[in-house]
Amino acid sequence: MAVLVAMALFVAQAINFGFTLRDRQAFRLEQVVGPVSSRIIDAGQGPRTNRAPDFPPPPRFDDSPWDGFRPRPWPANLMPSGLRRRPDVESGLRRILTDAGIPVGQIVTGIRSVRPDDPRLERVSHLRAQRLRQAGGELLIAVEQPGTGWWLTSQSWHDSDWPILWALIGQTLVLYAIVLLPVLWATRRIARPLHMLANAAKRYHPGEADGAIEESGPHDVRTLIAAFNQLRTRATAMLNEKDRMLGAIGHDLRTPLAALRVRIESVEDDDDRLKMADTIDEMSGTLDDILSLARLGRPSEGLTEVDLAALVDAVVEDFRDLGKPVEFAEVERLKMRLRPSLMRRAVRNLIENAVKYGGGAEVFLRPGAHSVEITVCDNGPGIPAERIGEVFEAFTRLEGSRNRETGGIGLGLALARAIVREAGGDITLANRAEGGLAATITLPR
DSSP states (O other), rough: OOOHHHHHHHHHHHHHHHHHHHHHHHHHHHHHHHHHHHHHHHHHSSSSSSOOOOOOOOTTTSSOOOOSOOEEEESSOOOOOTTTTHHHHHHHHHHHHHHTTTTOOOOOEEEEETTTEEEEEEGSOHHHHHHHHOOOOEEEEEEEEEETTEEEEEEEOOOHHHHHHHHHHHHHHHHHHHHHHHHHHHHHHHHHHHHHHHHHHHHTTTTOOOOOOOOSSSSHHHHHHHHHHHHHHHHHHHHHHHHHHHHHHHHHHHHHHHHHHHHHHGGOOOOHHHHHHHHHHHHHHHHHHHHHHHHTTSSSSSEEEHHHHHHHHHHHHHHHTTTTOEEEEEOOOOOOEHHHHHHHHHHHHHHHHHHHHHEEEEEEEEOSEEEEEEEEEEOOOOOOOOTTGGGGGGGGOOOOOOGGGOSSSOOOOOOOOHHHHHTTTTEEEEEOTSSSSEEEEEEEO
């Protein structure tokens, strides 16, 4: 807003400068053309005789200013060469003299500078010397009148427009101070609370204890901040209610599952008992995955400084203890602030998929300057490139059947990506050139 106001003021002042400069040039032209033409008309209409004019000796133009008050005829144009001419003055004089009935031949003008300490100024009147010093220049005018000679005169001349330019610059600065300072104050009063609101909205995380934003600024901004505070309060209350509901659901489902687990011990057939136990374990695992995914936005575990290399190595050791072919390239200790249980679960889900679909896994931990990569590679069939994005959706499986022998319920990758994104990172999948799939967790350092 301040920049737009400043640009508008600048454009307005530029237009004002153009009009002012044009009016000043017209006024200056009128000040020169009017008096000079009047003097020439008066001198040309004086008493006439039939004898040739008595020309005085020509003046020394390089030594003294021209006599601007008593134009006299001279036998030739004695205008010094090399001076800058003023065509507007020449055309103005020609128009006025022609309208007055004075025959006019050539009209020549020239501008020469006058220094304040010029010794020639001592040879003219005090008033004329003062005008020439103030103007800093002298306009020389030579008008040819056929049959009479050349009328020579001069006029003080302000050849520079810098004084008016500096005046307009000063006026613009005053306008900026008068207009822009209140605008900057008003925009700051509006922008500061809006900036606070934007930062609060970016930082807002369900479950974090964060006080309400101070209501400040104009009325509309205060109303917006109050609405945001109320919205955050309602959202937190809804999430708390959701957590209580999920906790109740988990408790109500785990209780009968535990009772069933006890009851199947009385089944005499070993095969039936093992199948029932596997089914109950699968239901318990599915329930844990669903509840974990639903509660991910409000983790109960706090951030802890952990050794990421040791965490990944511990997950790999768990699979080795189960006899799974999982390899891990050892690296040095790598301290990071994470939620260890959640990150362990994300890494475990990736390794579990690699073991299930690829027969084994190779795990690499690559620290970088600004990020850390955990890559889990397998030698399985990979994933069609056009379906890589689908596997991150909850309850999505590439294998169409719901057979648990060929895969889970489709929550492993969805849960892993949600955990990693909650930590500020992301998961990417890519088919390896030598075959298999590479799942990479990227975490910021």
